Amino acid sequence: MMDLAIRDIRQGLGRFTLTATGLGMLMSVVLAMTGIYNGMVVDATVLPDVYDGDLWVVQKDTQGPFAESSRVPALLVDRIRAVPGVQRTRAYMTLNVQQQLPDGETLRFTLAGLSWPDDLGNKLPLEQGRALRQPHYEMVVDHALGLPLGATLKLGRDEYTVVGITSGMVSSGGDPLVFASVSDVLRIQNDLANEALRLEREARVSRVRRSPYGRDPTNLARAGTPGSLPATAPPPVTAVLVDLAPGYDKETVRASLNQWSDISVYTIDEERELLVRGVIDRARRQIGLFRALLVVISAIVMGLIVYTMTVDKMLSLSLLKLLGAKRRVILRLILEESLLLGLFAYLVALLIGELGFDLFPRRVLVQNMDRVALLGVIVGISVASGLVGLRKALSANPNEVLAS
Amino acid sequence: MNERLGKIVLRIEGVSKVYGEGPTRLEALRPTTFNAVAGEVVAILGPSGSGKSTLLTIAGLINPPTAGSLEVNGKLAIKDGRQVTNLATLRRQELGYVFQRSNLIPFLNGEENVRLALEIDGVSTRESRQRARVLLESLGMGSRMQAMPAKLSGGEQQRIAIARAMIHQPSVVLADEPTAALDSSRGRQVMELFRDSAHKHGAAVLVVTHDHRTLDLVDRVLEMEDGNLNETQPIADHK
Known part of the structure; x- marks a missing residue:
């Protein structure tokens, strides 16, 4: 079976790249927040x-x-x-x-x-x-x-x-x-x-x-x-x-x-312990809340993007249903696009981190575990966003093709 | 010669469609019975609101009827207004669709749009590519099959759509005003394609149309009015 998601992305490559870059920049802030917190702990215990x-x-x-x-x-x-x-x-x-x-x-x-x-x-x-x-x-x-x-x-x-x-x-x-x-x-x-x-x-x-x-x-x-x-x-x-x-x-x-x-x-x-708990605890909680807020915002933004991408494809999805496409064909199209969007955004976030975090005035210490955790968060957001899109996609009605 | 030619591939018995209840009740399709045989092109005429599209969507297993039975290529799909099999599978294997607008998937090129109808049914990429290329060559689209839909003319798009409807050798092809967006010569070409494809692939082609200029290319004409279906021309001898 041909890869519909890749072909859809190829058709709108510019839009996909811009969207993923924007999401990646948002994710890079999440990564930076983690790195800043790690840096604070290391700096504090120097x-x-x-x-x-x-x-x-x-x-x-x-x-x-x-x-x-x-x-x-x-x-x-x-x-x-x-x-x-x-x-x-x-x-x-x-x-x-x-x-x-x-x-x-x-x-x-x-x-x-x-x-x-x-x-x-x-x-x-x-x-x-x-x-x-x-x-x-x-x-x-x-x-x-x-x-x-x-x-x-x-x-x-x-x-x-x-x-x-x-x-x-x-x-x-x-x-x-x-x-x-x-x-x-x-x-x-x-x-x-x-x-x-x-x-x-x-x-x-x-x-x-x-x-x-x-x-x-x-x-x-x-x-x-x-x-x-x-x-x-x-x-x-x-x-x-x-x-x-x-x-x-x-x-x-x-x-x-x-x-x-x-x-x-x-x-x-x-x-x-006194240092970490006392001196930087408030900063840690503040950064933690800010990071959680950014993850929620990213999830909402990505959900909306995937939903909009799905709405743009409703006629094609209706046609696929009319042609008798199985559910898994539609599921793969939506989830794959969502995951590719998330993974591209992840790579952008890593790239920004590699190139930009050294320019920060304070230490930004991103560890491999943080990168893996961010990947997990992005995959989670991508799947959740994909499910939002999928819900819309499965509502596509073959009759829409005739009405168009 | 296709072995299916002459066999009844679409059997509609007492099918009706009613929308609403009480004072808003609307009988869009009165109890209708007709058969279509492989290799024939059937035109369905009628004014707007006469029930043509309702009949087409019921025959195309898109819109369930209120009552009646429907059988495609010997497989019972609807019995007494109830679905008795997986309609998506039946649509994928036995039906082909062509619309007023080609409705090609915009992110697939011409060849991929045609291959899609095969690959969603599990045909391998290699086989689907080979079959699509042969069919598109035969439709005169060999040099344009790699173009994206936006780069194709209306006539070219419609040929791709016909290829997509025919590639999996369905027993019934349903076409909803396929020539409405085309000029007369291109419209005629499209109808000739339907006729040739119907004979070659052994499919019954049901065409809802307003275009009287191409009726000489069809085997029979059904006319609809107020939800009633009347046959106005005898079945052509296609055996």
Whole structure:
């Protein structure tokens, strides 16, 4: 039996191609939404994946550092190191930075601290250059920032040199990541102008004068002497990462740490869960709803298209029935056209994805499972649309041929 | 010589068609009986509304009658107004149709339109292509069989439609004003085709027509008026 669907498509190839391309573009948005969500999850978990750490210690009763803000004293790094079962501790610190360059361009990035000398950034996915070698004034940047090796950037009072370039390192907000030592990050964060320092010193002296301690002239004289006390308190860090010694149980060490009243302790998996559930959950649901809406719209559009294509063929279908064509001839014609339309649209969506998704400002990560799922959705929509068309097709009346 | 020639291939007994009930009741076809034999061309004449098309659609197994029986090539299709067999199968195997407009399928070329009548009945592509080409060559359409319907003239389209109606060697061909859209010479050519095909393929051809210029090419003429069928000319000797 000749293939009627192919012949019908061949007759109206231009219209078919345009229709399928339009549907394909709609489907490419569904694919993009899936890719954007996957990209968000990957982006969001970049930092915990890079830092790893068996336990994450954060401010008491907070879900920091990703889900909410957390501040712990920097000395906590040393306190925790003394706990049995702890092999290594690292300070964790991030800072959002936005810089206006001399040429007017704005650089926005997230500055993340590496705990020198325990962590030089050797686990970073470097595509050029090297990890940190100096405790100060070096940084490893993501290539999305656009800075070349050897470029310098003034942050706070100091200039930092790009010594390494990573790929795919972005924060949960989508900003490129820049890695420097924790002490540099703290210095940049707590950089105060001279005037601010002087005002802080004056305020300190004033506080001492008002206190009982200030009634002693000796103390008062000491408080007013520059350098006799630190001008500002030691800056806190965001969290402390704990690596366990071999053979020690994670839950046991956590239980020990949880006895301290000023901290909360999470495992790396709990941090990832908090991040995905807390930070991007709303975006995930929004994207999920948007994607579902697009699928429904695509199904309606495709159903209407197949229905219209069927209506256009009603006389031919009536003739087929008059000639005694079996139902399966008509069923094959309608379903095959519908499936071919869907498959062509699918290929268009894949092509758009291949060519266009890299141009998106944020990561669009389409995995093979997503492609298979989209194919399943399109086949489902095609079959449903075909059934809508088939219902109309089977209502064709051979009498219509005579009436025409 | 076709072995079917001279045999009764369409038997209509007491067939009538009534539309509506009560005050809106309309008797479109009064109880009618007639037979058609293989190889003859029968013209059905009559004014609009006389019941010609109703008779044709009943004979073509498109429109069920209210009462009566109908048999095609010895196969009982309708008995006492009720369908007793699969009409689609009977239409596919025993009937051919030609209309005022050719009603070719627009996305199939001439040859494919003809092949379709065979392939929907399970004939292989190879055989259907061969038979269609032979038939179209014989109808003078050899050079135009690959053209799409939109590229064919009215006369060419009608020849393709006749080939489609004849290709599966039906026992009855029903034609509804097949010459109405053609000029007189092309209309005559078409009627000659019907006559030749009827004799060659052993089919009875029933032609509903208003065209009196071609009546010399038919074997008998039936006239319809107010749902009644009257024979106005004797059966031609086609044996």
